[in-house]
Every structure is written in structure tokens, then in C-alpha cells.
Amino acid sequence: MFKSAELPQTLSKQEFREMEPDLRIGLLQAQxxxxxxxxxxxxxxxxxxxxxxxxxxxxRLHEWMDPRHLACNAYGExxxxxxxxxxxxxxxxxxxxxGEISIVVGSWYQLPMRRHATSKCSRREFELxxxxxxxxxxxxxxxxxxxxKFWFDLPVDEQKKRMKELAKRxxxxxxxxxxxxxxxxxxxxxxxxxxxxxxxxxxxxxxYVIPALDEEYRDIALGQIVSSALRYRLERPEPDSxxxxxxxxxxxxxxxxxxxxxxxxxxxxxxxxxxxxxxxxLATLTDKKKFRDIALVAAFEGNxxxxxxxxxxxxxxxxxxxxxxxxxxxxxxxxxxxxxxLWRFWRRIPRKGRIAIFDRSWYGRVLVERVEGFCxxxxxxxxxxxxxxxxxxxxxxxxxxxxxxxAISEEEQLARFKAREETAYKQFKITDxxxxxxxxxGAYEVAAGEMIDRTSTSAAPWTLVAAEDKRHARITVLKTxxxxxxxxx
Amino acid sequence: MFKSAELPQTLSKQEFREMEPDLRIGLLQAQxxxxxxxxxxxxxxxxxxxxxxxxxxxxRLHEWMDPRHLACNAYGExxxxxxxxxxxxxxxxxxxxxGEISIVVGSWYQLPMRRHATSKCSRREFELxxxxxxxxxxxxxxxxxxxxKFWFDLPVDEQKKRMKELAKRxxxxxxxxxxxxxxxxxxxxxxxxxxxxxxxxxxxxxxYVIPALDEEYRDIALGQIVSSALRYRLERPEPDSxxxxxxxxxxxxxxxxxxxxxxxxxxxxxxxxxxxxxxxxLATLTDKKKFRDIALVAAFEGNxxxxxxxxxxxxxxxxxxxxxxxxxxxxxxxxxxxxxxLWRFWRRIPRKGRIAIFDRSWYGRVLVERVEGFCxxxxxxxxxxxxxxxxxxxxxxxxxxxxxxxAISEEEQLARFKAREETAYKQFKITDxxxxxxxxxGAYEVAAGEMIDRTSTSAAPWTLVAAEDKRHARITVLKTxxxxxxxxx
Numbered sequence: 001m002f003k004s005a006e007l008p009q010t011l012s013k014q015e016f017r018e019m020e021p022d023l024r025i026g027l028l029q030a031q032x033x034x035x036x037x038x039x040x041x042x043x044x045x046x047x048x049x050x051x052x053x054x055x056x057x058x059x060r061l062h063e064w065m066d067p068r069h070l071a072c073n074a075y076g077e078x079x080x081x082x083x084x085x086x087x088x089x090x091x092x093x094x095x096x097x098x099g100e101i102s103i104v105v106g107s108w109y110q111l112p113m114r115r116h117a118t119s120k121c122s123r124r125e126f127e128l129x130x131x132x133x134x135x136x137x138x139x140x141x142x143x144x145x146x147x148x149k150f151w152f153d154l155p156v157d158e159q160k161k162r163m164k165e166l167a168k169r170x171x172x173x174x175x176x177x178x179x180x181x182x183x184x185x186x187x188x189x190x191x192x193x194x195x196x197x198x199x200x201x202x203x204x205x206x207x208y209v210i211p212a213l214d215e216e217y218r219d220i221a222l223g224q225i226v227s228s229a230l231r232y233r234l235e236r237p238e239p240d241s242x243x244x245x246x247x248x249x250x251x252x253x254x255x256x257x258x259x260x261x262x263x264x265x266x267x268x269x270x271x272x273x274x275x276x277x278x279x280x281x282l283a284t285l286t287d288k289k290k291f292r293d294i295a296l297v298a299a300f301e302g303n304x305x306x307x308x309x310x311x312x313x314x315x316x317x318x319x320x321x322x323x324x325x326x327x328x329x330x331x332x333x334x335x336x337x338x339x340x341x342l343w344r345f346w347r348r349i350p351r352k353g354r355i356a357i358f359d360r361s362w363y364g365r366v367l368v369e370r371v372e373g374f375c376x377x378x379x380x381x382x383x384x385x386x387x388x389x390x391x392x393x394x395x396x397x398x399x400x401x402x403x404x405x406x407a408i409s410e411e412e413q414l415a416r417f418k419a420r421e422e423t424a425y426k427q428f429k430i431t432d433x434x435x436x437x438x439x440x441x442g443a444y445e446v447a448a449g450e451m452i453d454r455t456s457t458s459a460a461p462w463t464l465v466a467a468e469d470k471r472h473a474r475i476t477v478l479k480t481x482x483x484x485x486x487x488x489x
Numbered sequence: 490m491f492k493s494a495e496l497p498q499t500l501s502k503q504e505f506r507e508m509e510p511d512l513r514i515g516l517l518q519a520q521x522x523x524x525x526x527x528x529x530x531x532x533x534x535x536x537x538x539x540x541x542x543x544x545x546x547x548x549r550l551h552e553w554m555d556p557r558h559l560a561c562n563a564y565g566e567x568x569x570x571x572x573x574x575x576x577x578x579x580x581x582x583x584x585x586x587x588g589e590i591s592i593v594v595g596s597w598y599q600l601p602m603r604r605h606a607t608s609k610c611s612r613r614e615f616e617l618x619x620x621x622x623x624x625x626x627x628x629x630x631x632x633x634x635x636x637x638k639f640w641f642d643l644p645v646d647e648q649k650k651r652m653k654e655l656a657k658r659x660x661x662x663x664x665x666x667x668x669x670x671x672x673x674x675x676x677x678x679x680x681x682x683x684x685x686x687x688x689x690x691x692x693x694x695x696x697y698v699i700p701a702l703d704e705e706y707r708d709i710a711l712g713q714i715v716s717s718a719l720r721y722r723l724e725r726p727e728p729d730s731x732x733x734x735x736x737x738x739x740x741x742x743x744x745x746x747x748x749x750x751x752x753x754x755x756x757x758x759x760x761x762x763x764x765x766x767x768x769x770x771l772a773t774l775t776d777k778k779k780f781r782d783i784a785l786v787a788a789f790e791g792n793x794x795x796x797x798x799x800x801x802x803x804x805x806x807x808x809x810x811x812x813x814x815x816x817x818x819x820x821x822x823x824x825x826x827x828x829x830x831l832w833r834f835w836r837r838i839p840r841k842g843r844i845a846i847f848d849r850s851w852y853g854r855v856l857v858e859r860v861e862g863f864c865x866x867x868x869x870x871x872x873x874x875x876x877x878x879x880x881x882x883x884x885x886x887x888x889x890x891x892x893x894x895x896a897i898s899e900e901e902q903l904a905r906f907k908a909r910e911e912t913a914y915k916q917f918k919i920t921d922x923x924x925x926x927x928x929x930x931g932a933y934e935v936a937a938g939e940m941i942d943r944t945s946t947s948a949a950p951w952t953l954v955a956a957e958d959k960r961h962a963r964i965t966v967l968k969t970x971x972x973x974x975x976x977x978x
Contacts, residue, residue, distance in 0.1 A: 038827070084840035086886035092835035097827040128616060135878050142871060143829035338527070338586040340632035346581035351573035382631060389624050397575035 009211035009221075016216035023223045024064045030230035031101070035069050038099035040144040040233060044226065045107045048152025051162030052212035057152070058103055060219045061226070071096065075106035087111065088136065098144065108133055109196060116192050126192070130199045141204035146233050146243055149205060150222060151197065152212040191458050198388055198457065203242040203381050209453070241378045255449025256456075256464060260407045264466040271471040278478035279318040285485045286319060292353035294488050295399045298481065299361035302406030303444070304434050305416040306467045307474075308359055311406065314474045315357065315481065324355035329364065341365055341383070342390055349394070361403075362387055366451045371443045384454040391460040400488045401460040402481055405452065406467040410441055498700035498710075505705035512712045513553045519719035520590070524558050527588035529633040529722060533715065534596045537641030540651030541701035546641070547592055549708045550715070560585065564595035576600065577625065587633065597622055598685060605681050615681070619688045630693035635722050635732055638694060639711060640686065641701040680947050687877055687946065692731040692870050698942070730867045744938025745945075745953060749896045753955040760960040767967035768807040774974045775808060781842035783977050784888045787970065788850035791895030792933075793923050794905040795956045796963075797848055800895065803963045804846065804970065813844035818853060830854055830872070831879055838883070850892075851876055855940045860932045873943040880949040889977045890949040891970055894941065895956040899930055 011019075034042065044061075046054050058072060073094045082090045088108065096102035112129035115121045121129075137147055154162070201207040208225050212218045229244030266274070285291065298315070300308040316324055327348050336344040342362060350356040365387070370380040391401050408416075417438070420430040437444070456462040463480045467473035500508075523531070533550075535543050547561060562583045571579045577597065585591035601618035604610045610618075629636055643651070690696040697714050701707045718733030755763070774780065787804070789797040805813055816837050825833040831851060839845040854876070859869040880890050897905075906927070909919040926933070945951040952969045956962035 041827070081840065084842075085838055086882045086888070088882060089835060089838055092832055095828050095832055097824065099827075127620070131616070131620065132878070132882070135874070139831075139871075139875050139878075140829060142868070145829065335586065338530070338588075339584050340629060340634065342628075343581060343584055346578060349574055349578055351570065353573075379631070382628075385624070386628050389621070389628075393575045393577055393621070399575070 009217050010214040011217040011220055013216060016220060019220055023220065023227060026227045026231070027064050027223060028066065030227055030234060031065050031069065033234050034101070034230065035066070035099045037234070038097075039237070040146055041096040041098045042101040042146045042230070043096065043140070043148070044101065044103045045109070045147065045149040046103060046105050046152070047107060047109055047150065048210070048212065049154050049159050051159060051166055052152035052154050052210075053215055053218060054105065054152050056215065057210075057212075057219055057222050058105070061103065061222070064223060065101075069099065070101045070103065072103040072105065075104075075110065088132075091136075095140075095145070108136065109200075113192060113196060117189060126195070127199065130196065133200055134202065137200070137202065137205040141243060146229065147205040148226065148229055148244065149200075149207045150225075151193070151207055151209045152218070153209050154212055158213055194458060198385070201385070201454075203378060205243060206381075242381055255445065256452045256462075257405070257407055257445060257449055260464050260466050262407065262409055262412075262466050262468040264472045265469040266471040266475060268471070271475065274475045275314065275478070278475065278482055279314070281482045282315070282478060282485075283318040283320075285482060285489060286323065286355065288489060290489050291485075293398060294485075295350045295352050296355040296402065296481075296485065297350065297358070297394060297399055298355070298402040298404070299358045299363065300404050300406065301360060301363050301367065301448075302404070302465070302467060303408050303413055304437055305413050305420070305429075306406035306408045307470045308406055310470060311404070311465075311467075311474050311477045312357055312359055314478060319355065323353060324357060325350070326357045326359060329358055329360040341379075342386065345390070349399070352398075362390065363403075363451060363455075366455075367444065367447050370447050371440055384451075387455055388457055388460075391455075391457070395459040398488070400484050402484050403455075403460060403462045404465050404477055404480070405448065405462055406465045406473055408467050410438075412468050413438065498706050499703040500706040500709055502705060505709060508709055512709065512716060515716045515720070516553050516712060517555065519716055519723060520554050520558065522723050523590070523719065524555070524588045526723070527586075528726070529635055530585040530587050531590040531635045531719070532585065532629070532637070533590065533592045534598070534636065534638040535592060535594050535641070536596060536598055536639065537699070537701065538643050538648050540648060540655055541641035541643050541699075542704055542707060543594065543641050545704065546699075546701075546708050546711050547594070550592065550711070553712060554590075558588065559590045559592065561592045561594065564593075564599065577621075580625075584629075584634070597625065598689075602681060602685060606678060615684070616688065619685065622689055623691065626689070626691065626694040630732060635718065636694040637715065637718055637733065638689075638696045639714075640682070640696055640698045641707070642698050643701050647702055683947060687874070690874070690943075692867060694732060695870075731870055744934065745941045745951075746894070746896055746934060746938055749953050749955050751896065751898055751901075751955050751957040753961045754958045755960040755964060757960070760964065763964045764803065764967070767964065767971055768803070770971045771804070771967060771974075772807040774971060774978060775812065775844065777978060779978050780974075782887060784839045784841050785844040785891065785970075785974065786839065786847070786883060786888055787844070787891040787893070788847045788852065789893050789895065790849060790852050790856065790937075791893070791954070791956060792897050792902055793926055794902050794909070794918075795895035795897045796959045797895055799959060800893070800954075800956075800963050800966045801846055801848055803967060808844065812842060813846060814839070815846045815848060818847055818849040830868075831875065834879070838888070841887075851879065852892075852940060852944075855944075856933065856936050859936050860929055873940075876944055877946055877949075880944075880946070884948040887977070889973050891973050892944075892949060892951045893954050893966055893969070894937065894951055895954045895962055897956050899927075901957050902927065 034040070046058060048054060062070060062072075071094075075090060078087075078090065091104070091108055094102065094104075112121075112126055112133070115129075116126040140147055197207050197209075210218055210221050225244075232244050286296075300312060302308055312326060316326060325348075329344075332344055345358070345362045348356055348358075365375065365383040366380045369375045394401050417430055417434065420426040452462050452464070463476070465473050465476045523529070535547060537543060551559060551561075560583075564579060567576075567579065580593070580597055583591065583593075601610075601615055601622070604618075605615040626636055686696050686698075699707055699710050714733075721733050775785075789801060791797055801815060805815060814837075818833075821833055834847070834851045837845055837847075854864065854872040855869050858864045883890050906919055906923065909915040941951050941953070952965070954962050954965045
């Protein structure tokens with residue numbers, strides 16, 4: 001998850017200089033109002049990879065805001081006084097008064113994550129720690145504390161580079177750094193972070209990922225989130241159902257989608273060969289006796305006209321028609337509207353040995369419903385966790401969950417729309433609504449990017465498919481399905 | 490916990506006949522409005538001990554309400570269709586439409602509880618199951634489903650008796666019954682139920698305990714809760730922060746306090762002997778080297794003039810003055826008011842080897858603050874879980890938590906108030922506020938009863954102390970403290 005943080009997000013010095021003055025004024029004004037009204041207090045949890053510049057970002061906040069009402073509470077190894085009391089005692093002791101902001105470094109996440117990372121506790125013990133944390137943060141939210149949590153992230157290679165440099169300069173901390181580096185090399189490390197972020201990113205205390213490769217980008221991102229979350233909360237006399245909006249406007253963030261290489265292509269001959277190969281493979285896999293103990297759920301999302309239908313037909317062609325069903329998802333029926341959102345998908349969950357293919361899916365909640373305002377902000381914000389929980393239940397029941405995002409460029413979409421209008425037998429595929437949706441391209445991009453960040457779990461990862469070339473897209477889909485099935489069988 | 494359900498709660502046939510007509514009208518009217526408006530759906534989870542008359546109560550609901558909009562979904566061993574899908578699939582399949590009521594028997598609690606009771610999963614796996622349940626119910630709440638959960642309870646002996654009778658009549662189910670009886674005999678059984686109820690009784694989906702000894706009482710209690718919760722929800726266009734009020738007026742419920750035998754007495758000679766013995770014991774225990782690895786937190790609550798101060802002085806007398814501190818809890822300071830409610834208690838948590846005695850405590854939240862309206866209903870409802878979580882953290886850190894409720898009768902309080910007014914050096918102890926609180930005797934009784942039901946955990950149980958006779962009360966307190974300490978050392 002949080003794939004976007006792995007991308008190089010940057011801001012030029014010039015852009016930084018242009019954005020800084022307004023940001024500072026906004027931050028200061030919000031803080032002033034907070035101090036005068038004393039209606040709530042603020043906790044900023046700063047966590048993330050070593051070498052990501054957490055301290056530098058904290059200094060910047062002190063520079064930008066009134067430091068008299070900004071305390072930094074850093075926790076390392078517990079002192080004697082602290083060891084003689086329950087683990088949360090030290091965090092309770094330093095809770096800020098209303099009107100004050102506390103920056104927390106080495107927070108209540110530190111110990112559980114370290115224990116888990118160094119295998120001193122099981123995954124289940126780790127999850128229990130996370131329950132305690134959620135109860136704590138929920139209580140804080142209800143008691144008028146605004147909690148914002150920041151995870152400073154770096155691309156893996158960059159982080160390793162920085163850690164090596166750090167180790168050279170600071171001999172004393174070398175063993176800690178080595179422990180950590182080893183931890184990050186280990187495949188389970190990212191999973192620890194993911195588990196932590198998914199389980200504890202609640203509407204009451206959300207995690208924000210700060211891409212920290214570029215320091216200008218990093219600090220502006222942090223400042224903007226703090227500023228807009230403060231203003232959001234200041235406008236509300238009582239806490240809302242959410243602490244702050246999930247997405248902060250004002251700065252372009254490269255999403256995982258931007259990193260898709262749309263130029264990927266496959267020529268016709270290669271395509272025919274590969275198509276035959278992977279379709280045969282898919283038929284063989286789903287024909288195995290062991291397939292009767294598992295099931296497959298495949299969800300297709302993507303830009304309009306990205307070729308979802310064509311890709312799905314390439315998948316179903318080699319399959320025994322008795323074992324699969326394609327579910328096109330349009331507007332919900334009356335029966336479905338009268339029940340919780342996910343009901344329409346639960347009722348279509350295949351039994352063992354079967355395949356359900358969704359042409360558009362439960363992700364509509366955080367895509368079209370979000371963009372068109374068919375549900376409230378609180379609804380789609382809680383949907384990320386609900387969806388992760390839903391898919392988790394499928395995976396735990398030995399159902400393979402495959403999710404495809406078919407991406408095309410805005411220009412390619414225009415070309416395909418026009419082609420559809422000009423071809424008689426394709427006209428049914430293009431409606432006024434498609435043209436209307438196209439006008440909201442930017443909003444859909446943001447929604448899709450955040451969706452991929454927040455729901456690409458190790459249990460049910462997204463596959464981003466470059467679909468500018470249909471042949472390439474179809475083969476990618478078939479290949480991925482075969483790989484996922486093979487792993488499960 | 491739920492001590493009150495262990496008491497004989499009864500209603501005469503005459504009382505039942507008098508209450509039934511109004512209750513039926515109320516239920517029907519509420520259901521009619523629900524069906525017409527179709528704004529939300531209702532799930533009634535019916536769980537509890539076998540032999541407690543769950544089926545009889547469900548029939549009664551069908552008799553009282555319009556059965557065309559009332560479905561009963563009972564789940565036993567999963568069918569083949571169900572076994573081939575994730576465990577929650579069958580519950581999703583049967584979710585009621587808006588306007589409909591679904592009675593769920595053998596709900597999502599059945600399997601986790603059975604697995605845990607028969608030691609087929611660890612306590613931690615059980616807790617993970619409970620997380621999944623909480624996520625499911627929270628989602629339902631947010632999706633406009635009103636969930637009410639009922640636990641049908643019986644005094645232990647009565648349940649055994651009924652199980653034996655059942656086993657005689659129904660040979661086929663004998664092995665299930667034996668498994669269950671064994672489970673209930675085992676000490677961990679009640680703990681399983683407690684853990685389940687504490688972790689999953691949320692403001693969004695609360696548990697209600699139905700004392701099921703007497704069938705008239707049982708059915709009226711169930712009907713009244715359903716009726717008043719329906720009306721509560723019908724008055725709100727959007728779900729509130731709570732599903733329904735915790736307590737339902739209209740019927741006197743015997744609380745754990747009613748069962749305290751206030752006539753308990755100790756004569757002077759015995760008292761002197763016991764006092765000396767237990768004070769010496771307490772001094773010895775707190776003097777042990779191992780005491781430096783633990784700590785003691787003792788909370789004293791009770792009716793005004795019940796003798797908390799006197800009891801506390803008997804506890805502190807034999808103690809080394811350097812190791813204990815008595816904290817009288819009155820109105821919070823400005824500093825404390827500006828922070829989350831439990832902060833003022835966390836800051837007073839003793840370090841290892843020390844003792845903190847609270848003369849009134851964090852339970853003020855669910856007593857005086859509740860009764861006087863100093864906090865909202867949602868605030869004190871979430872406080873039960875917050876307090877349980879708080880005490881859990883203390884216990885896990887090897888702190889002994891002792892909680893005393895000193896109970897006197899209304900008459901005895903009056904006598905003591907008068908005596909205080911008449912004795913010059915005791916006049917400072919009685920204020921106008923005491924007289925005002927006395928007028929709310931009934932409200933405080935209800936609050937105290939519910940507090941004991943919802944916070945008497947196996948980790949931190951309440952000790953109910955008959956304090957009509959001061960000597961008896963003081964010895965009970967000292968004895969209990971010594972026993973709890975001895976167990977921990």
C-alpha cells in the first residue's frame with residue numbers, strides 16, 4: 001500500500017518559495033485561533049523510516065508556527081520512572097492541554113512495531129497492541145483531541161542509501177541502524193508497516209503518508225495537511241465523524257497511476273502466441289482438482305473505454321462456462337439499495353471451484369460514488385477499511401482476489417470515444433454520461449490514486465495495467481491471473 | 490460482570506397482564522412506522538444460555554408484532570452451500586431490507602464462542618474474531634441497520650437444573666448439552682462470555698442482558714428494550730452516535746446492590762481482634778520484597794456517608810507512610826478539565842512498590858457525571874469500555890486493582906446525615922449538596938447497578954461491601970485487600 005510514496009514526489013526550490021508564505025500565514029492563523037478558543041488540543045504523531053528527515057520537518061514546523069504553544073515530546077527507551085508504570089503512562093502524562101499542540105516522536109507505535117519487527121512478538125500479539133492503540137485514539141478523538149498521524153516514507157533503495165550514510169557518520173547508533181536495515185530487507189517489514197497503517201488508519205485518527213524523498217515536497221506536504229486539518233476542525237464546534245479530510249488539496253501528488261508506463265506494447269504475432277499460451281494455462285489451472293478447494297474473484301476497474309470488456313472476454317474464453325459468471329456492476333437495484341453497500345457483492349461471492357468476474361466492482365464506492373457525491377465523505381472514507389476487511393475475509397477463506405486497474409491516457413480515451421460514436425455497432429457503448437465523466441478526469445485520477453494507495457494490500461494487491469495498447473493489457477491480465485492462481489494451488 | 494442477571498428478577502402474572510397491552514401497542518406502532526418509512530432495518534441478535542427460553546421469547550415477539558415484517562434467521566452447522574463460502578457469507582445473504590426486522594439466532598458469535606469454549610482456538614484468536622465482529626457491526630450501524638444484542642442469562646444453579654431436564658427430554662441433543670454443561674462448569678466459561686460482551690458491547694451495537702429466570706420478566710424486558718430502542722431510532726433521521734439508550738425505563742430491575750445483605754454485623758470484640766489481625770497482615774504483605782514489583786490501586790465508591798473515609802483510615806494506619814498516597818477526588822482542576830477525562834487518574838498512577846487510594850474515583854464519570862448530566866449520554870456510555878481498558882492496562886502491568894462499593898440503606902443515610910448536623914466537629918462533612926444528592930437516590934442506584942454490571946471484570950472485580958455496620962465494612966475491605974495482594978505476590 002501507499003504506492004504513491006514510493007514514487008519520486010518533488011517540488012522545485014522556486015515552487016517552494018512561492019508556496020511557503022501563504023502556508024505560514026494559514027498555519028499561524030489557525031494556531032492563533034486554536035490558542036484563543038481552547039476548544040481542543042492537537043497531537044501530531046511523526047513516524048516513519050529513519051533517514052526520512054523527520055527531525056528536519058519538525059524544526060520546520062517550529063519555524064513556521066508559534067513555538068510557545070508547540071511542544072515536542074520524544075520517547076526513547078523508557079526511563080526508570082516510566083518503566084515502573086504501565087506503558088501508556090508516559091503518553092498520558094504529556095497529553096497537551098486544550099489550545100496546545102504536541103508533536104509526538106517515538107509514539108505508542110514504536111514499541112509494538114519494533115517488537116514485531118524483531119520477532120519478539122507474534123503477529124497476533126501485534127494486532128492486540130493495535131487494538132489498544134485504536135481504543136486509546138478513539139477515546140482521544142471523543143475527548144476533543146485532534147490526532148493526525150504522519151508516516152514519512154522513502155523508496156526502498158533511497159532509504160538503504162541514506163541509512164548507510166547515517167551509519168558512517170554516527171558510529172554509536174550503528175547497531176540500531178543495522179537492526180533496522182535488516183528489518184527493512186526482510187519481506188515482512190513492509191507488511192508490518194502495512195498492517196499497522198491499515199488497522200489504525202481510522203476516520204478518527206487517520207494516517208497521512210509523507211513522501212520524503214525531496215525535502216521541499218516533504219515539508220510543504222506536512223504543513224498543508226496540518227493547516228487544512230486545523231481549519232477543518234476549527235470550523236466545527238463538536239468533533240465531526242471524521243478528524244480531518246483524507247485528501248488535502250493544493251499540491252499535485254504523483255499517484256501510482258502516474259508511474260504506469262503507457263507506452264508498453266505488444267505486436268500482433270507475439271500477442272497471438274502469448275494469448276494462446278496463457279489461455280491454455282488458465283484452462284489447465286482452473287481444471288485442476290485442487291481448484292475445487294479455492295475460488296477466484298476478479299475485479300476490473302479502469303478509465304472509461306480502457307478495454308475492460310475486451311480483457312474480460314479474453315479471460316472467459318478458455319473457461320468452462322459452468323464455473324464462471326461475469327457480473328457487470330451498474331446502478332444498484334432497489335433491493336440492493338435497501339441494504340448495506342457491500343451486500344450486492346457478498347451475494348455474488350462464488351462458491352469453491354467457481355469464478356466471479358466483476359466488470360466494475362465494490363470500488364465504485366470510492367470512485368464514482370465519491371466523485372459524484374452519491375455518498376458522504378465519511379462513507380467513502382470508512383469504505384477503505386471496510387473493503388480491506390471484506391477482501392481479507394475472502395482471502396482467509398482461500399478465495400484468490402485479483403484486482404485490475406486498466407489505465408489509458410486522456411487523449412487515448414478521446415480517440416476511443418470518437419471511434420465509438422463513428423462505428424454504428426459501437427454506438428451503444430458511448431453515452432452522454434461518458435462525456436460528462438470525462439470532464440471530471442482529474443477528480444477520478446485523485447480518487448483512483450488514493451484507492452490504490454489505501455487498498456493495495458499484500459493479501460489483495462492491485463495490478464496496474466497499461467491499457468493504451470489493448471494487446472498488452474489483455475496479456476498482462478491473463479498472465480497475472482495465472483500467476484495468482486498458481487501460487488494459490 | 491452482569492451480576493444483576495444472576496439475581497432473581499421476577500414479575501407476577503398480574504403485573505405482566507397489566508403491562509402487556511401498552512407494550513404491544515407501543516411495539517406495533519413503532520414497527521408500523523418502520524415499515525412505512527423504510528429508513529433503516531433492524532437486527533435483533535438473540536444469544537445466551539441454553540434453557541433460558543430464547544425460543545419462547547422469540548415466539549412472543551412474533552405474537553406481539555406484525556410477523557409479515559419479522560423474519561427469524563437461525564443458523565446451525567453450516568450447510569454445504571455455506572461451507573463453500575466465507576463464514577460471514579450466510580449472514581450477509583440474509584441481511585434485512587430497510588423496514589424489515591431480522592431476528593438472528595446462532596449469530597456470528599456462535600462459532601467463535603464455541604471454538605473458544607471448547608479450546609479449539611486461543612484467547613488471542615478469539616479476540617481477533619471479536620475484532621472482525623466489531624468491524625462488521627460498525628459497518629452495519631453506519632449503513633443504517635439498528636443492531637440490538639440480547640444475552641439471555643440465568644443464575645448458574647438454575648441453568649444446570651434446566652439443562653438436566655432438557656437432556657432428559659431430548660436424547661438427541663444430549664451430547665451438545667453435555668459439552669455445554671462442562672463448559673459452564675469450567676471457570677473459564679463465564680470469562681469467555683465476559684470477554685465477548687465487554688469487547689463487543691459498543692455504543693453502535695450494545696448488548697442487553699435479559700435475566701431469564703422468570704418468563705414474564707424475561708419477555709417484558711425484551712419487549713420494552715426493543716420498543717424503546719425502535720422509538721429512539723425512529724426519532725432520528727440519521728443514526729446518532731449511539732444505537733439506543735443503555736437503560737430502558739419502565740420496569741424495576743434488581744441490581745447487584747439489592748442483593749447486598751445490609752444486616753451483616755460484627756460485634757466490638759470480634760472487630761478489635763480482626764482489625765489487628767488484618768492490619769498486621771496488610772503491613773506484612775506490603776513490606777515484602779516482592780511488593781516492590783507490583784503496586785496497588787484501590788478505589789472507594791459508595792453512598793454518601795457510607796463510611797469511605799473511615800474505611801480508608803483503617804487501611805492506611807498500618808502502612809509505611811512513604812509508600813501510599815490517598816487521593817480525594819472532587820471537582821477536576823482547570824488543568825484536568827482541559828484534558829481527556831482519565832488524565833487526572835493516569836497522573837496519579839503509583840510506581841511499583843507504591844499504593845494509591847482513591848476516595849471516589851474515575852467511576853464519577855458513570856455516577857455523578859451521568860446523574861447530574863455533566864456529560865452526554867454518549868460520553869458515559871463509552872466510559873464503561875474506556876474504564877475497562879484503563880484497568881486492564883494497570884492489571885497487565887502487575888498493578889492490583891481493588892474496587893469497593895460501600896452500601897448503606899436510605900434510612901441509615903438519613904440517620905447519619907442528621908447525626909453529622911448535630912455533632913459540632915462533624916458538621917463540615919454535611920452540605921446542602923449532600924441533601925440534594927439524597928433526593929436522587931433512585932437515579933444513583935440505577936447508575937451504580939449498571940456500573941457494577943458493566944465494569945466488574947475478572948481482572949478487576951467490584952467488592953460490594955455491606956456498610957450499614959461500619960465495623961463489618963472495615964474488616965471486609967481490609968480482608969479483601971489482603972486477599973487480592975496475597976494472590977498477586
